[in-house]
Amino acid sequence: MNIPVATVGAATAGVLDGLERLQGPVTVVRRCTELAELVAVSQSGIVRAAVVAGDAGELTAALAQRLGAAGVALVALTDDPVLRRRLDTIRILNAPAGVDPGALAGLISTAVQVLEQAGDASASTGSNALADPAAAFGTGTGGPGPGPAASGTGEPDVRTGTVTAVWGPAGAPGRTTLAVNLAAEAAAAGKRVLLIDADTYGASVAVSLGLLDESAGLAQACRLADQGLLDDVALQRIASDVSLRGHRLAVLTGITRSDRWVELRPAALSGVLEVARRTADVTIVDCGFSLETDEELSFDTIAPRRNAATLLVLEAADTVYAVGAADSVGVPRLVRALSDLAAAVPGVEPRIVLNKVRAASVGRQPESQLRGAWERFGPGREISAFLPADYDSADASLLSGTALLETAPASALRGAIAELAGVQVPRRRRGARGWGAK
The missing domain is CATH 3.40.50.2300 (Response regulator)
Structure with missing residues (x-):
């Protein structure tokens, strides 16, 4: 040869x-x-x-x-x-x-x-080398791209933490709301949690948590990972701290302007996720909506790709939540998006979450109506959770810059998200305000 x-x-x-x-x-x-x-x-x-x-x-x-x-x-x-x-x-x-x-x-x-x-x-695997993060961006062993960063402790690299991606189609179905509150519930349960905002179109985790961060923590982490300098200590230093009921939630805030998406190089982001698995029990990533790979049609086929960060996270995640709005526009949009997801990231098995469930949009007994429609027109995957349209609680949480467990701990929306996160909290009966009501 x-x-x-x-x-x-x-x-x-x-x-x-x-x-x-x-x-x-x-x-x-x-x-x-x-x-x-x-x-x-x-x-x-x-x-x-x-x-x-x-x-x-x-x-x-x-x-x-x-x-x-x-x-x-x-x-x-x-x-x-x-x-x-x-x-x-x-x-x-x-x-x-x-x-x-x-x-x-x-x-x-x-x-x-x-x-x-x-x-x-x-x-x-029948995947595109430029679109497949596992092959092209070095998430596996021995490939190009970053591997596990040195922990600075001399201990062997042990990947123990899990990565959960929260994704959904365009149209504000509630990706960030779900990601923030899943992370908050896990942190309040005593787990080490890292929340990452990897949305390259409209990062909003910092705003949702009241963080006045102009430095884009994820971009800083990616720069260090790109040079092989990101370790456990550096990641903890870069991450912002949010206190939730006496527990710490670490947050890597997203890019402050949409034109900074080039700073989230997939090769570097892969290194960030590797370190995150060591430093946190649970890593929650808020992803962008777009899965398009139109850059492959351009002359420079290895130019930076805006959606590569989303594709990488979806490929690397242990669990993927696909969030859709529970109305006549959001449900068909989610069905089409799931087809695109299967084509872009073969093998992914998302957990379906319908958000903003209310009788006003689908009729009486909204869960039953939505489940029946999903069985007829959906992709054959069961719905994992129905999140009620509790706008008052969601608005209060956003206005306060914190999670539902602090602003509306007894709300139906908080209870549904906590149940999805595997955290048991007292639930209101379904006839109470906030469940199925506008």
Whole structure:
């Protein structure tokens, strides 16, 4: 197997001369002067691997993912032990600058094989390499993109926490309301909870919780993860703290302007989720609504993609809640969106949640009416929960900048969300105000 290689960095000169003397399958075809030239050469299709020395400190998970999407494996050479640990964190194969040429050739061959295996895994599942987060964005082991960050404690990486994605179609079905209150119920139950706002269109978790945050905590975490510098301590430092009945809810706030979506690179966001699994028992992610992949029709097929953050979270999540409004517009919209979800993220099995359930929109006995309509026209998946349209409680919660368990602890809406979260609270009888009423 012939492996053409491009290099950058004067420190590679001696090692590369040794590679050429080996006359093996690894052949240096281009020596670049800077990383920008290396990226351009990699996108031309003439090389299958890149070796970086000298500029290894500038390598990021996003760059590794970009080269991987072009079919180019990346290897770094450096003698800095701190830098090597950082490169290990973002899963970039590396070796000392004075590595034996034969060992370097073997490392390059390994990197190429790992990249090919990731591509084969994507093809076997019938998914698009650019749209499938598991294959292209490094959520699995051995692929491009970030891996588990060092915890700073010397303990082995153990992924114990769960990730829950809250998603739904356009039209304000109540994604953020559900995400915030699911996180609040879990935190009040004594669990370590991290709430992440990954909506690239209209982030609103900070507003819902009364946080005056202009720094976009998730964007900060992604920047550190992109460089391999995000660990448990850094994540806890970046996250905002919300106190709920004496318990701490950690929040990574969303982007403050919609044009900042490029800061949520999937390769970096994958690293954030890996650290979140270690630092929190439960991670709740509020996702954007759009699943479109129209960027693949553009000339630059590996350009940043606005919806890639949503796709990544849905692929990585252990549980996905699909939220829809319980009315004549919201239900058909949810049915169509579930079909799009199945096509965009094959294998996902969402839990269906109908929100804003009220007699005024569907008639008497709204749950029975909705269940019957769903059985006739839905995608064959049962409804997991009906959330009543308790507008007074929801408005009071939003006005106070906190969760329902503090502003309306006895409300029907709070009780339904707590039940969905597996938390037992006293419930009002269904004839009481707030259940089925406007």
